[in-house]
Amino acid sequence: MPVLAGWRLRAWWGLAGGAVLLALWLLWPPRPAPGETLAPQPTLTILIWHWPFTDRPPDLPSDTCTHFGVTNCCLTANRSLLARADVVVFHHRELQMRWARLPLDRRPWGQPWVWASLESPSHTHGLGRLGGIFNWVLSYRRDSDIFVPYGHLEPRTGPPPPPLPAKSGVAAWVVSNFQEQQRRAQLYRQLARHLRVDVFGRAIGRPLCANCLLPTVARYRFYLAFENSQHRDYITEKLWRNALVAGTVPVVLGPPRANYEAFVPPDAFVHVDDFGSTRQLAAFLAGMNETRYQRFFAWRDRLRVRLFSDWRERFCAICARYPHLPRRQVYEDLEGWFQA
């Protein structure tokens, strides 16, 4: 009897185990969706031809990208690896200044090249001679192959947001490069006729140290997040960091309101175009009551700002996007694309 019972038990366990194995085999590995292939991921080598804004690239240990949640991705600044690199990245500033030259004569056949820049078209020159070379673009433009915004809002998890900093002033502006012909300078001059705006920054001899900017502007209800030039999707750390992270309300000058609303909730900012005149804008800012003011921060209960400011993270994003990037694409008219 015990023998039989033991045999039955084993058979039952065998069946159950078989069913479990069958289920695992059916469910795992996950089936690729139609049109998608699921091949093991080889490690990609991304060669950065010239590190942005410096002759001294950071250390790039092999696990650099895993810190940014990207696996199988190796960043290198070693030009000897040109022939072996899966992708080569060229940052525009160094091409524009002719500190770096394209190794066109040594380019392996079919090697994808990336044009990378976070500057606006107003501050980008020399694109005319770069047509027909690059396969992919890395920029702040949403229609880039590798889209790298200055920041974004992500769902908030964990503890509720910290309380807003106490306010003692109405409006602040930080400007390091003041040029009268810029729209932001003209708008500031008009606004300052009707409203007290406290100005900081190198341009007026009141520079703020790196760690002083946020606590300084946080004491104001509004921050003038005026972009140096107005272009589609060109929304920089002036909005993300100086205003939203600081805990003040951005008054934005940049692309149209609808463009901002693709990035942040409509009630999170004041757009200068919302008003018929700067006098009306000034009256709105100065006459703000506390109830109305708090509404600008409704998003903080469910969202939080994530800043992207590390070039390593931006370059690692190439690997994350790699399987989806269009093959055999060439920007024949890079200037036309970027200036559009």
Ligand SMILES: *[C@@H]1O[C@H](CO)[C@@H](O)[C@H](O)[C@H]1NC(C)=O
């Ligand atoms: C660059 O790569 C080459 C080829 O792998 C290697 O011999 C060389 O040591 C590397 N240089 C540096 C500075 O890592």
Ligand SMILES: *[C@@H]1O[C@H](CO)[C@@H](O)[C@H](O)[C@H]1NC(C)=O
């Ligand atoms: C605050 O301002 C809003 C908008 O201007 C207005 O509708 C509301 O009545 C004001 N509330 C108080 C308490 O003054």
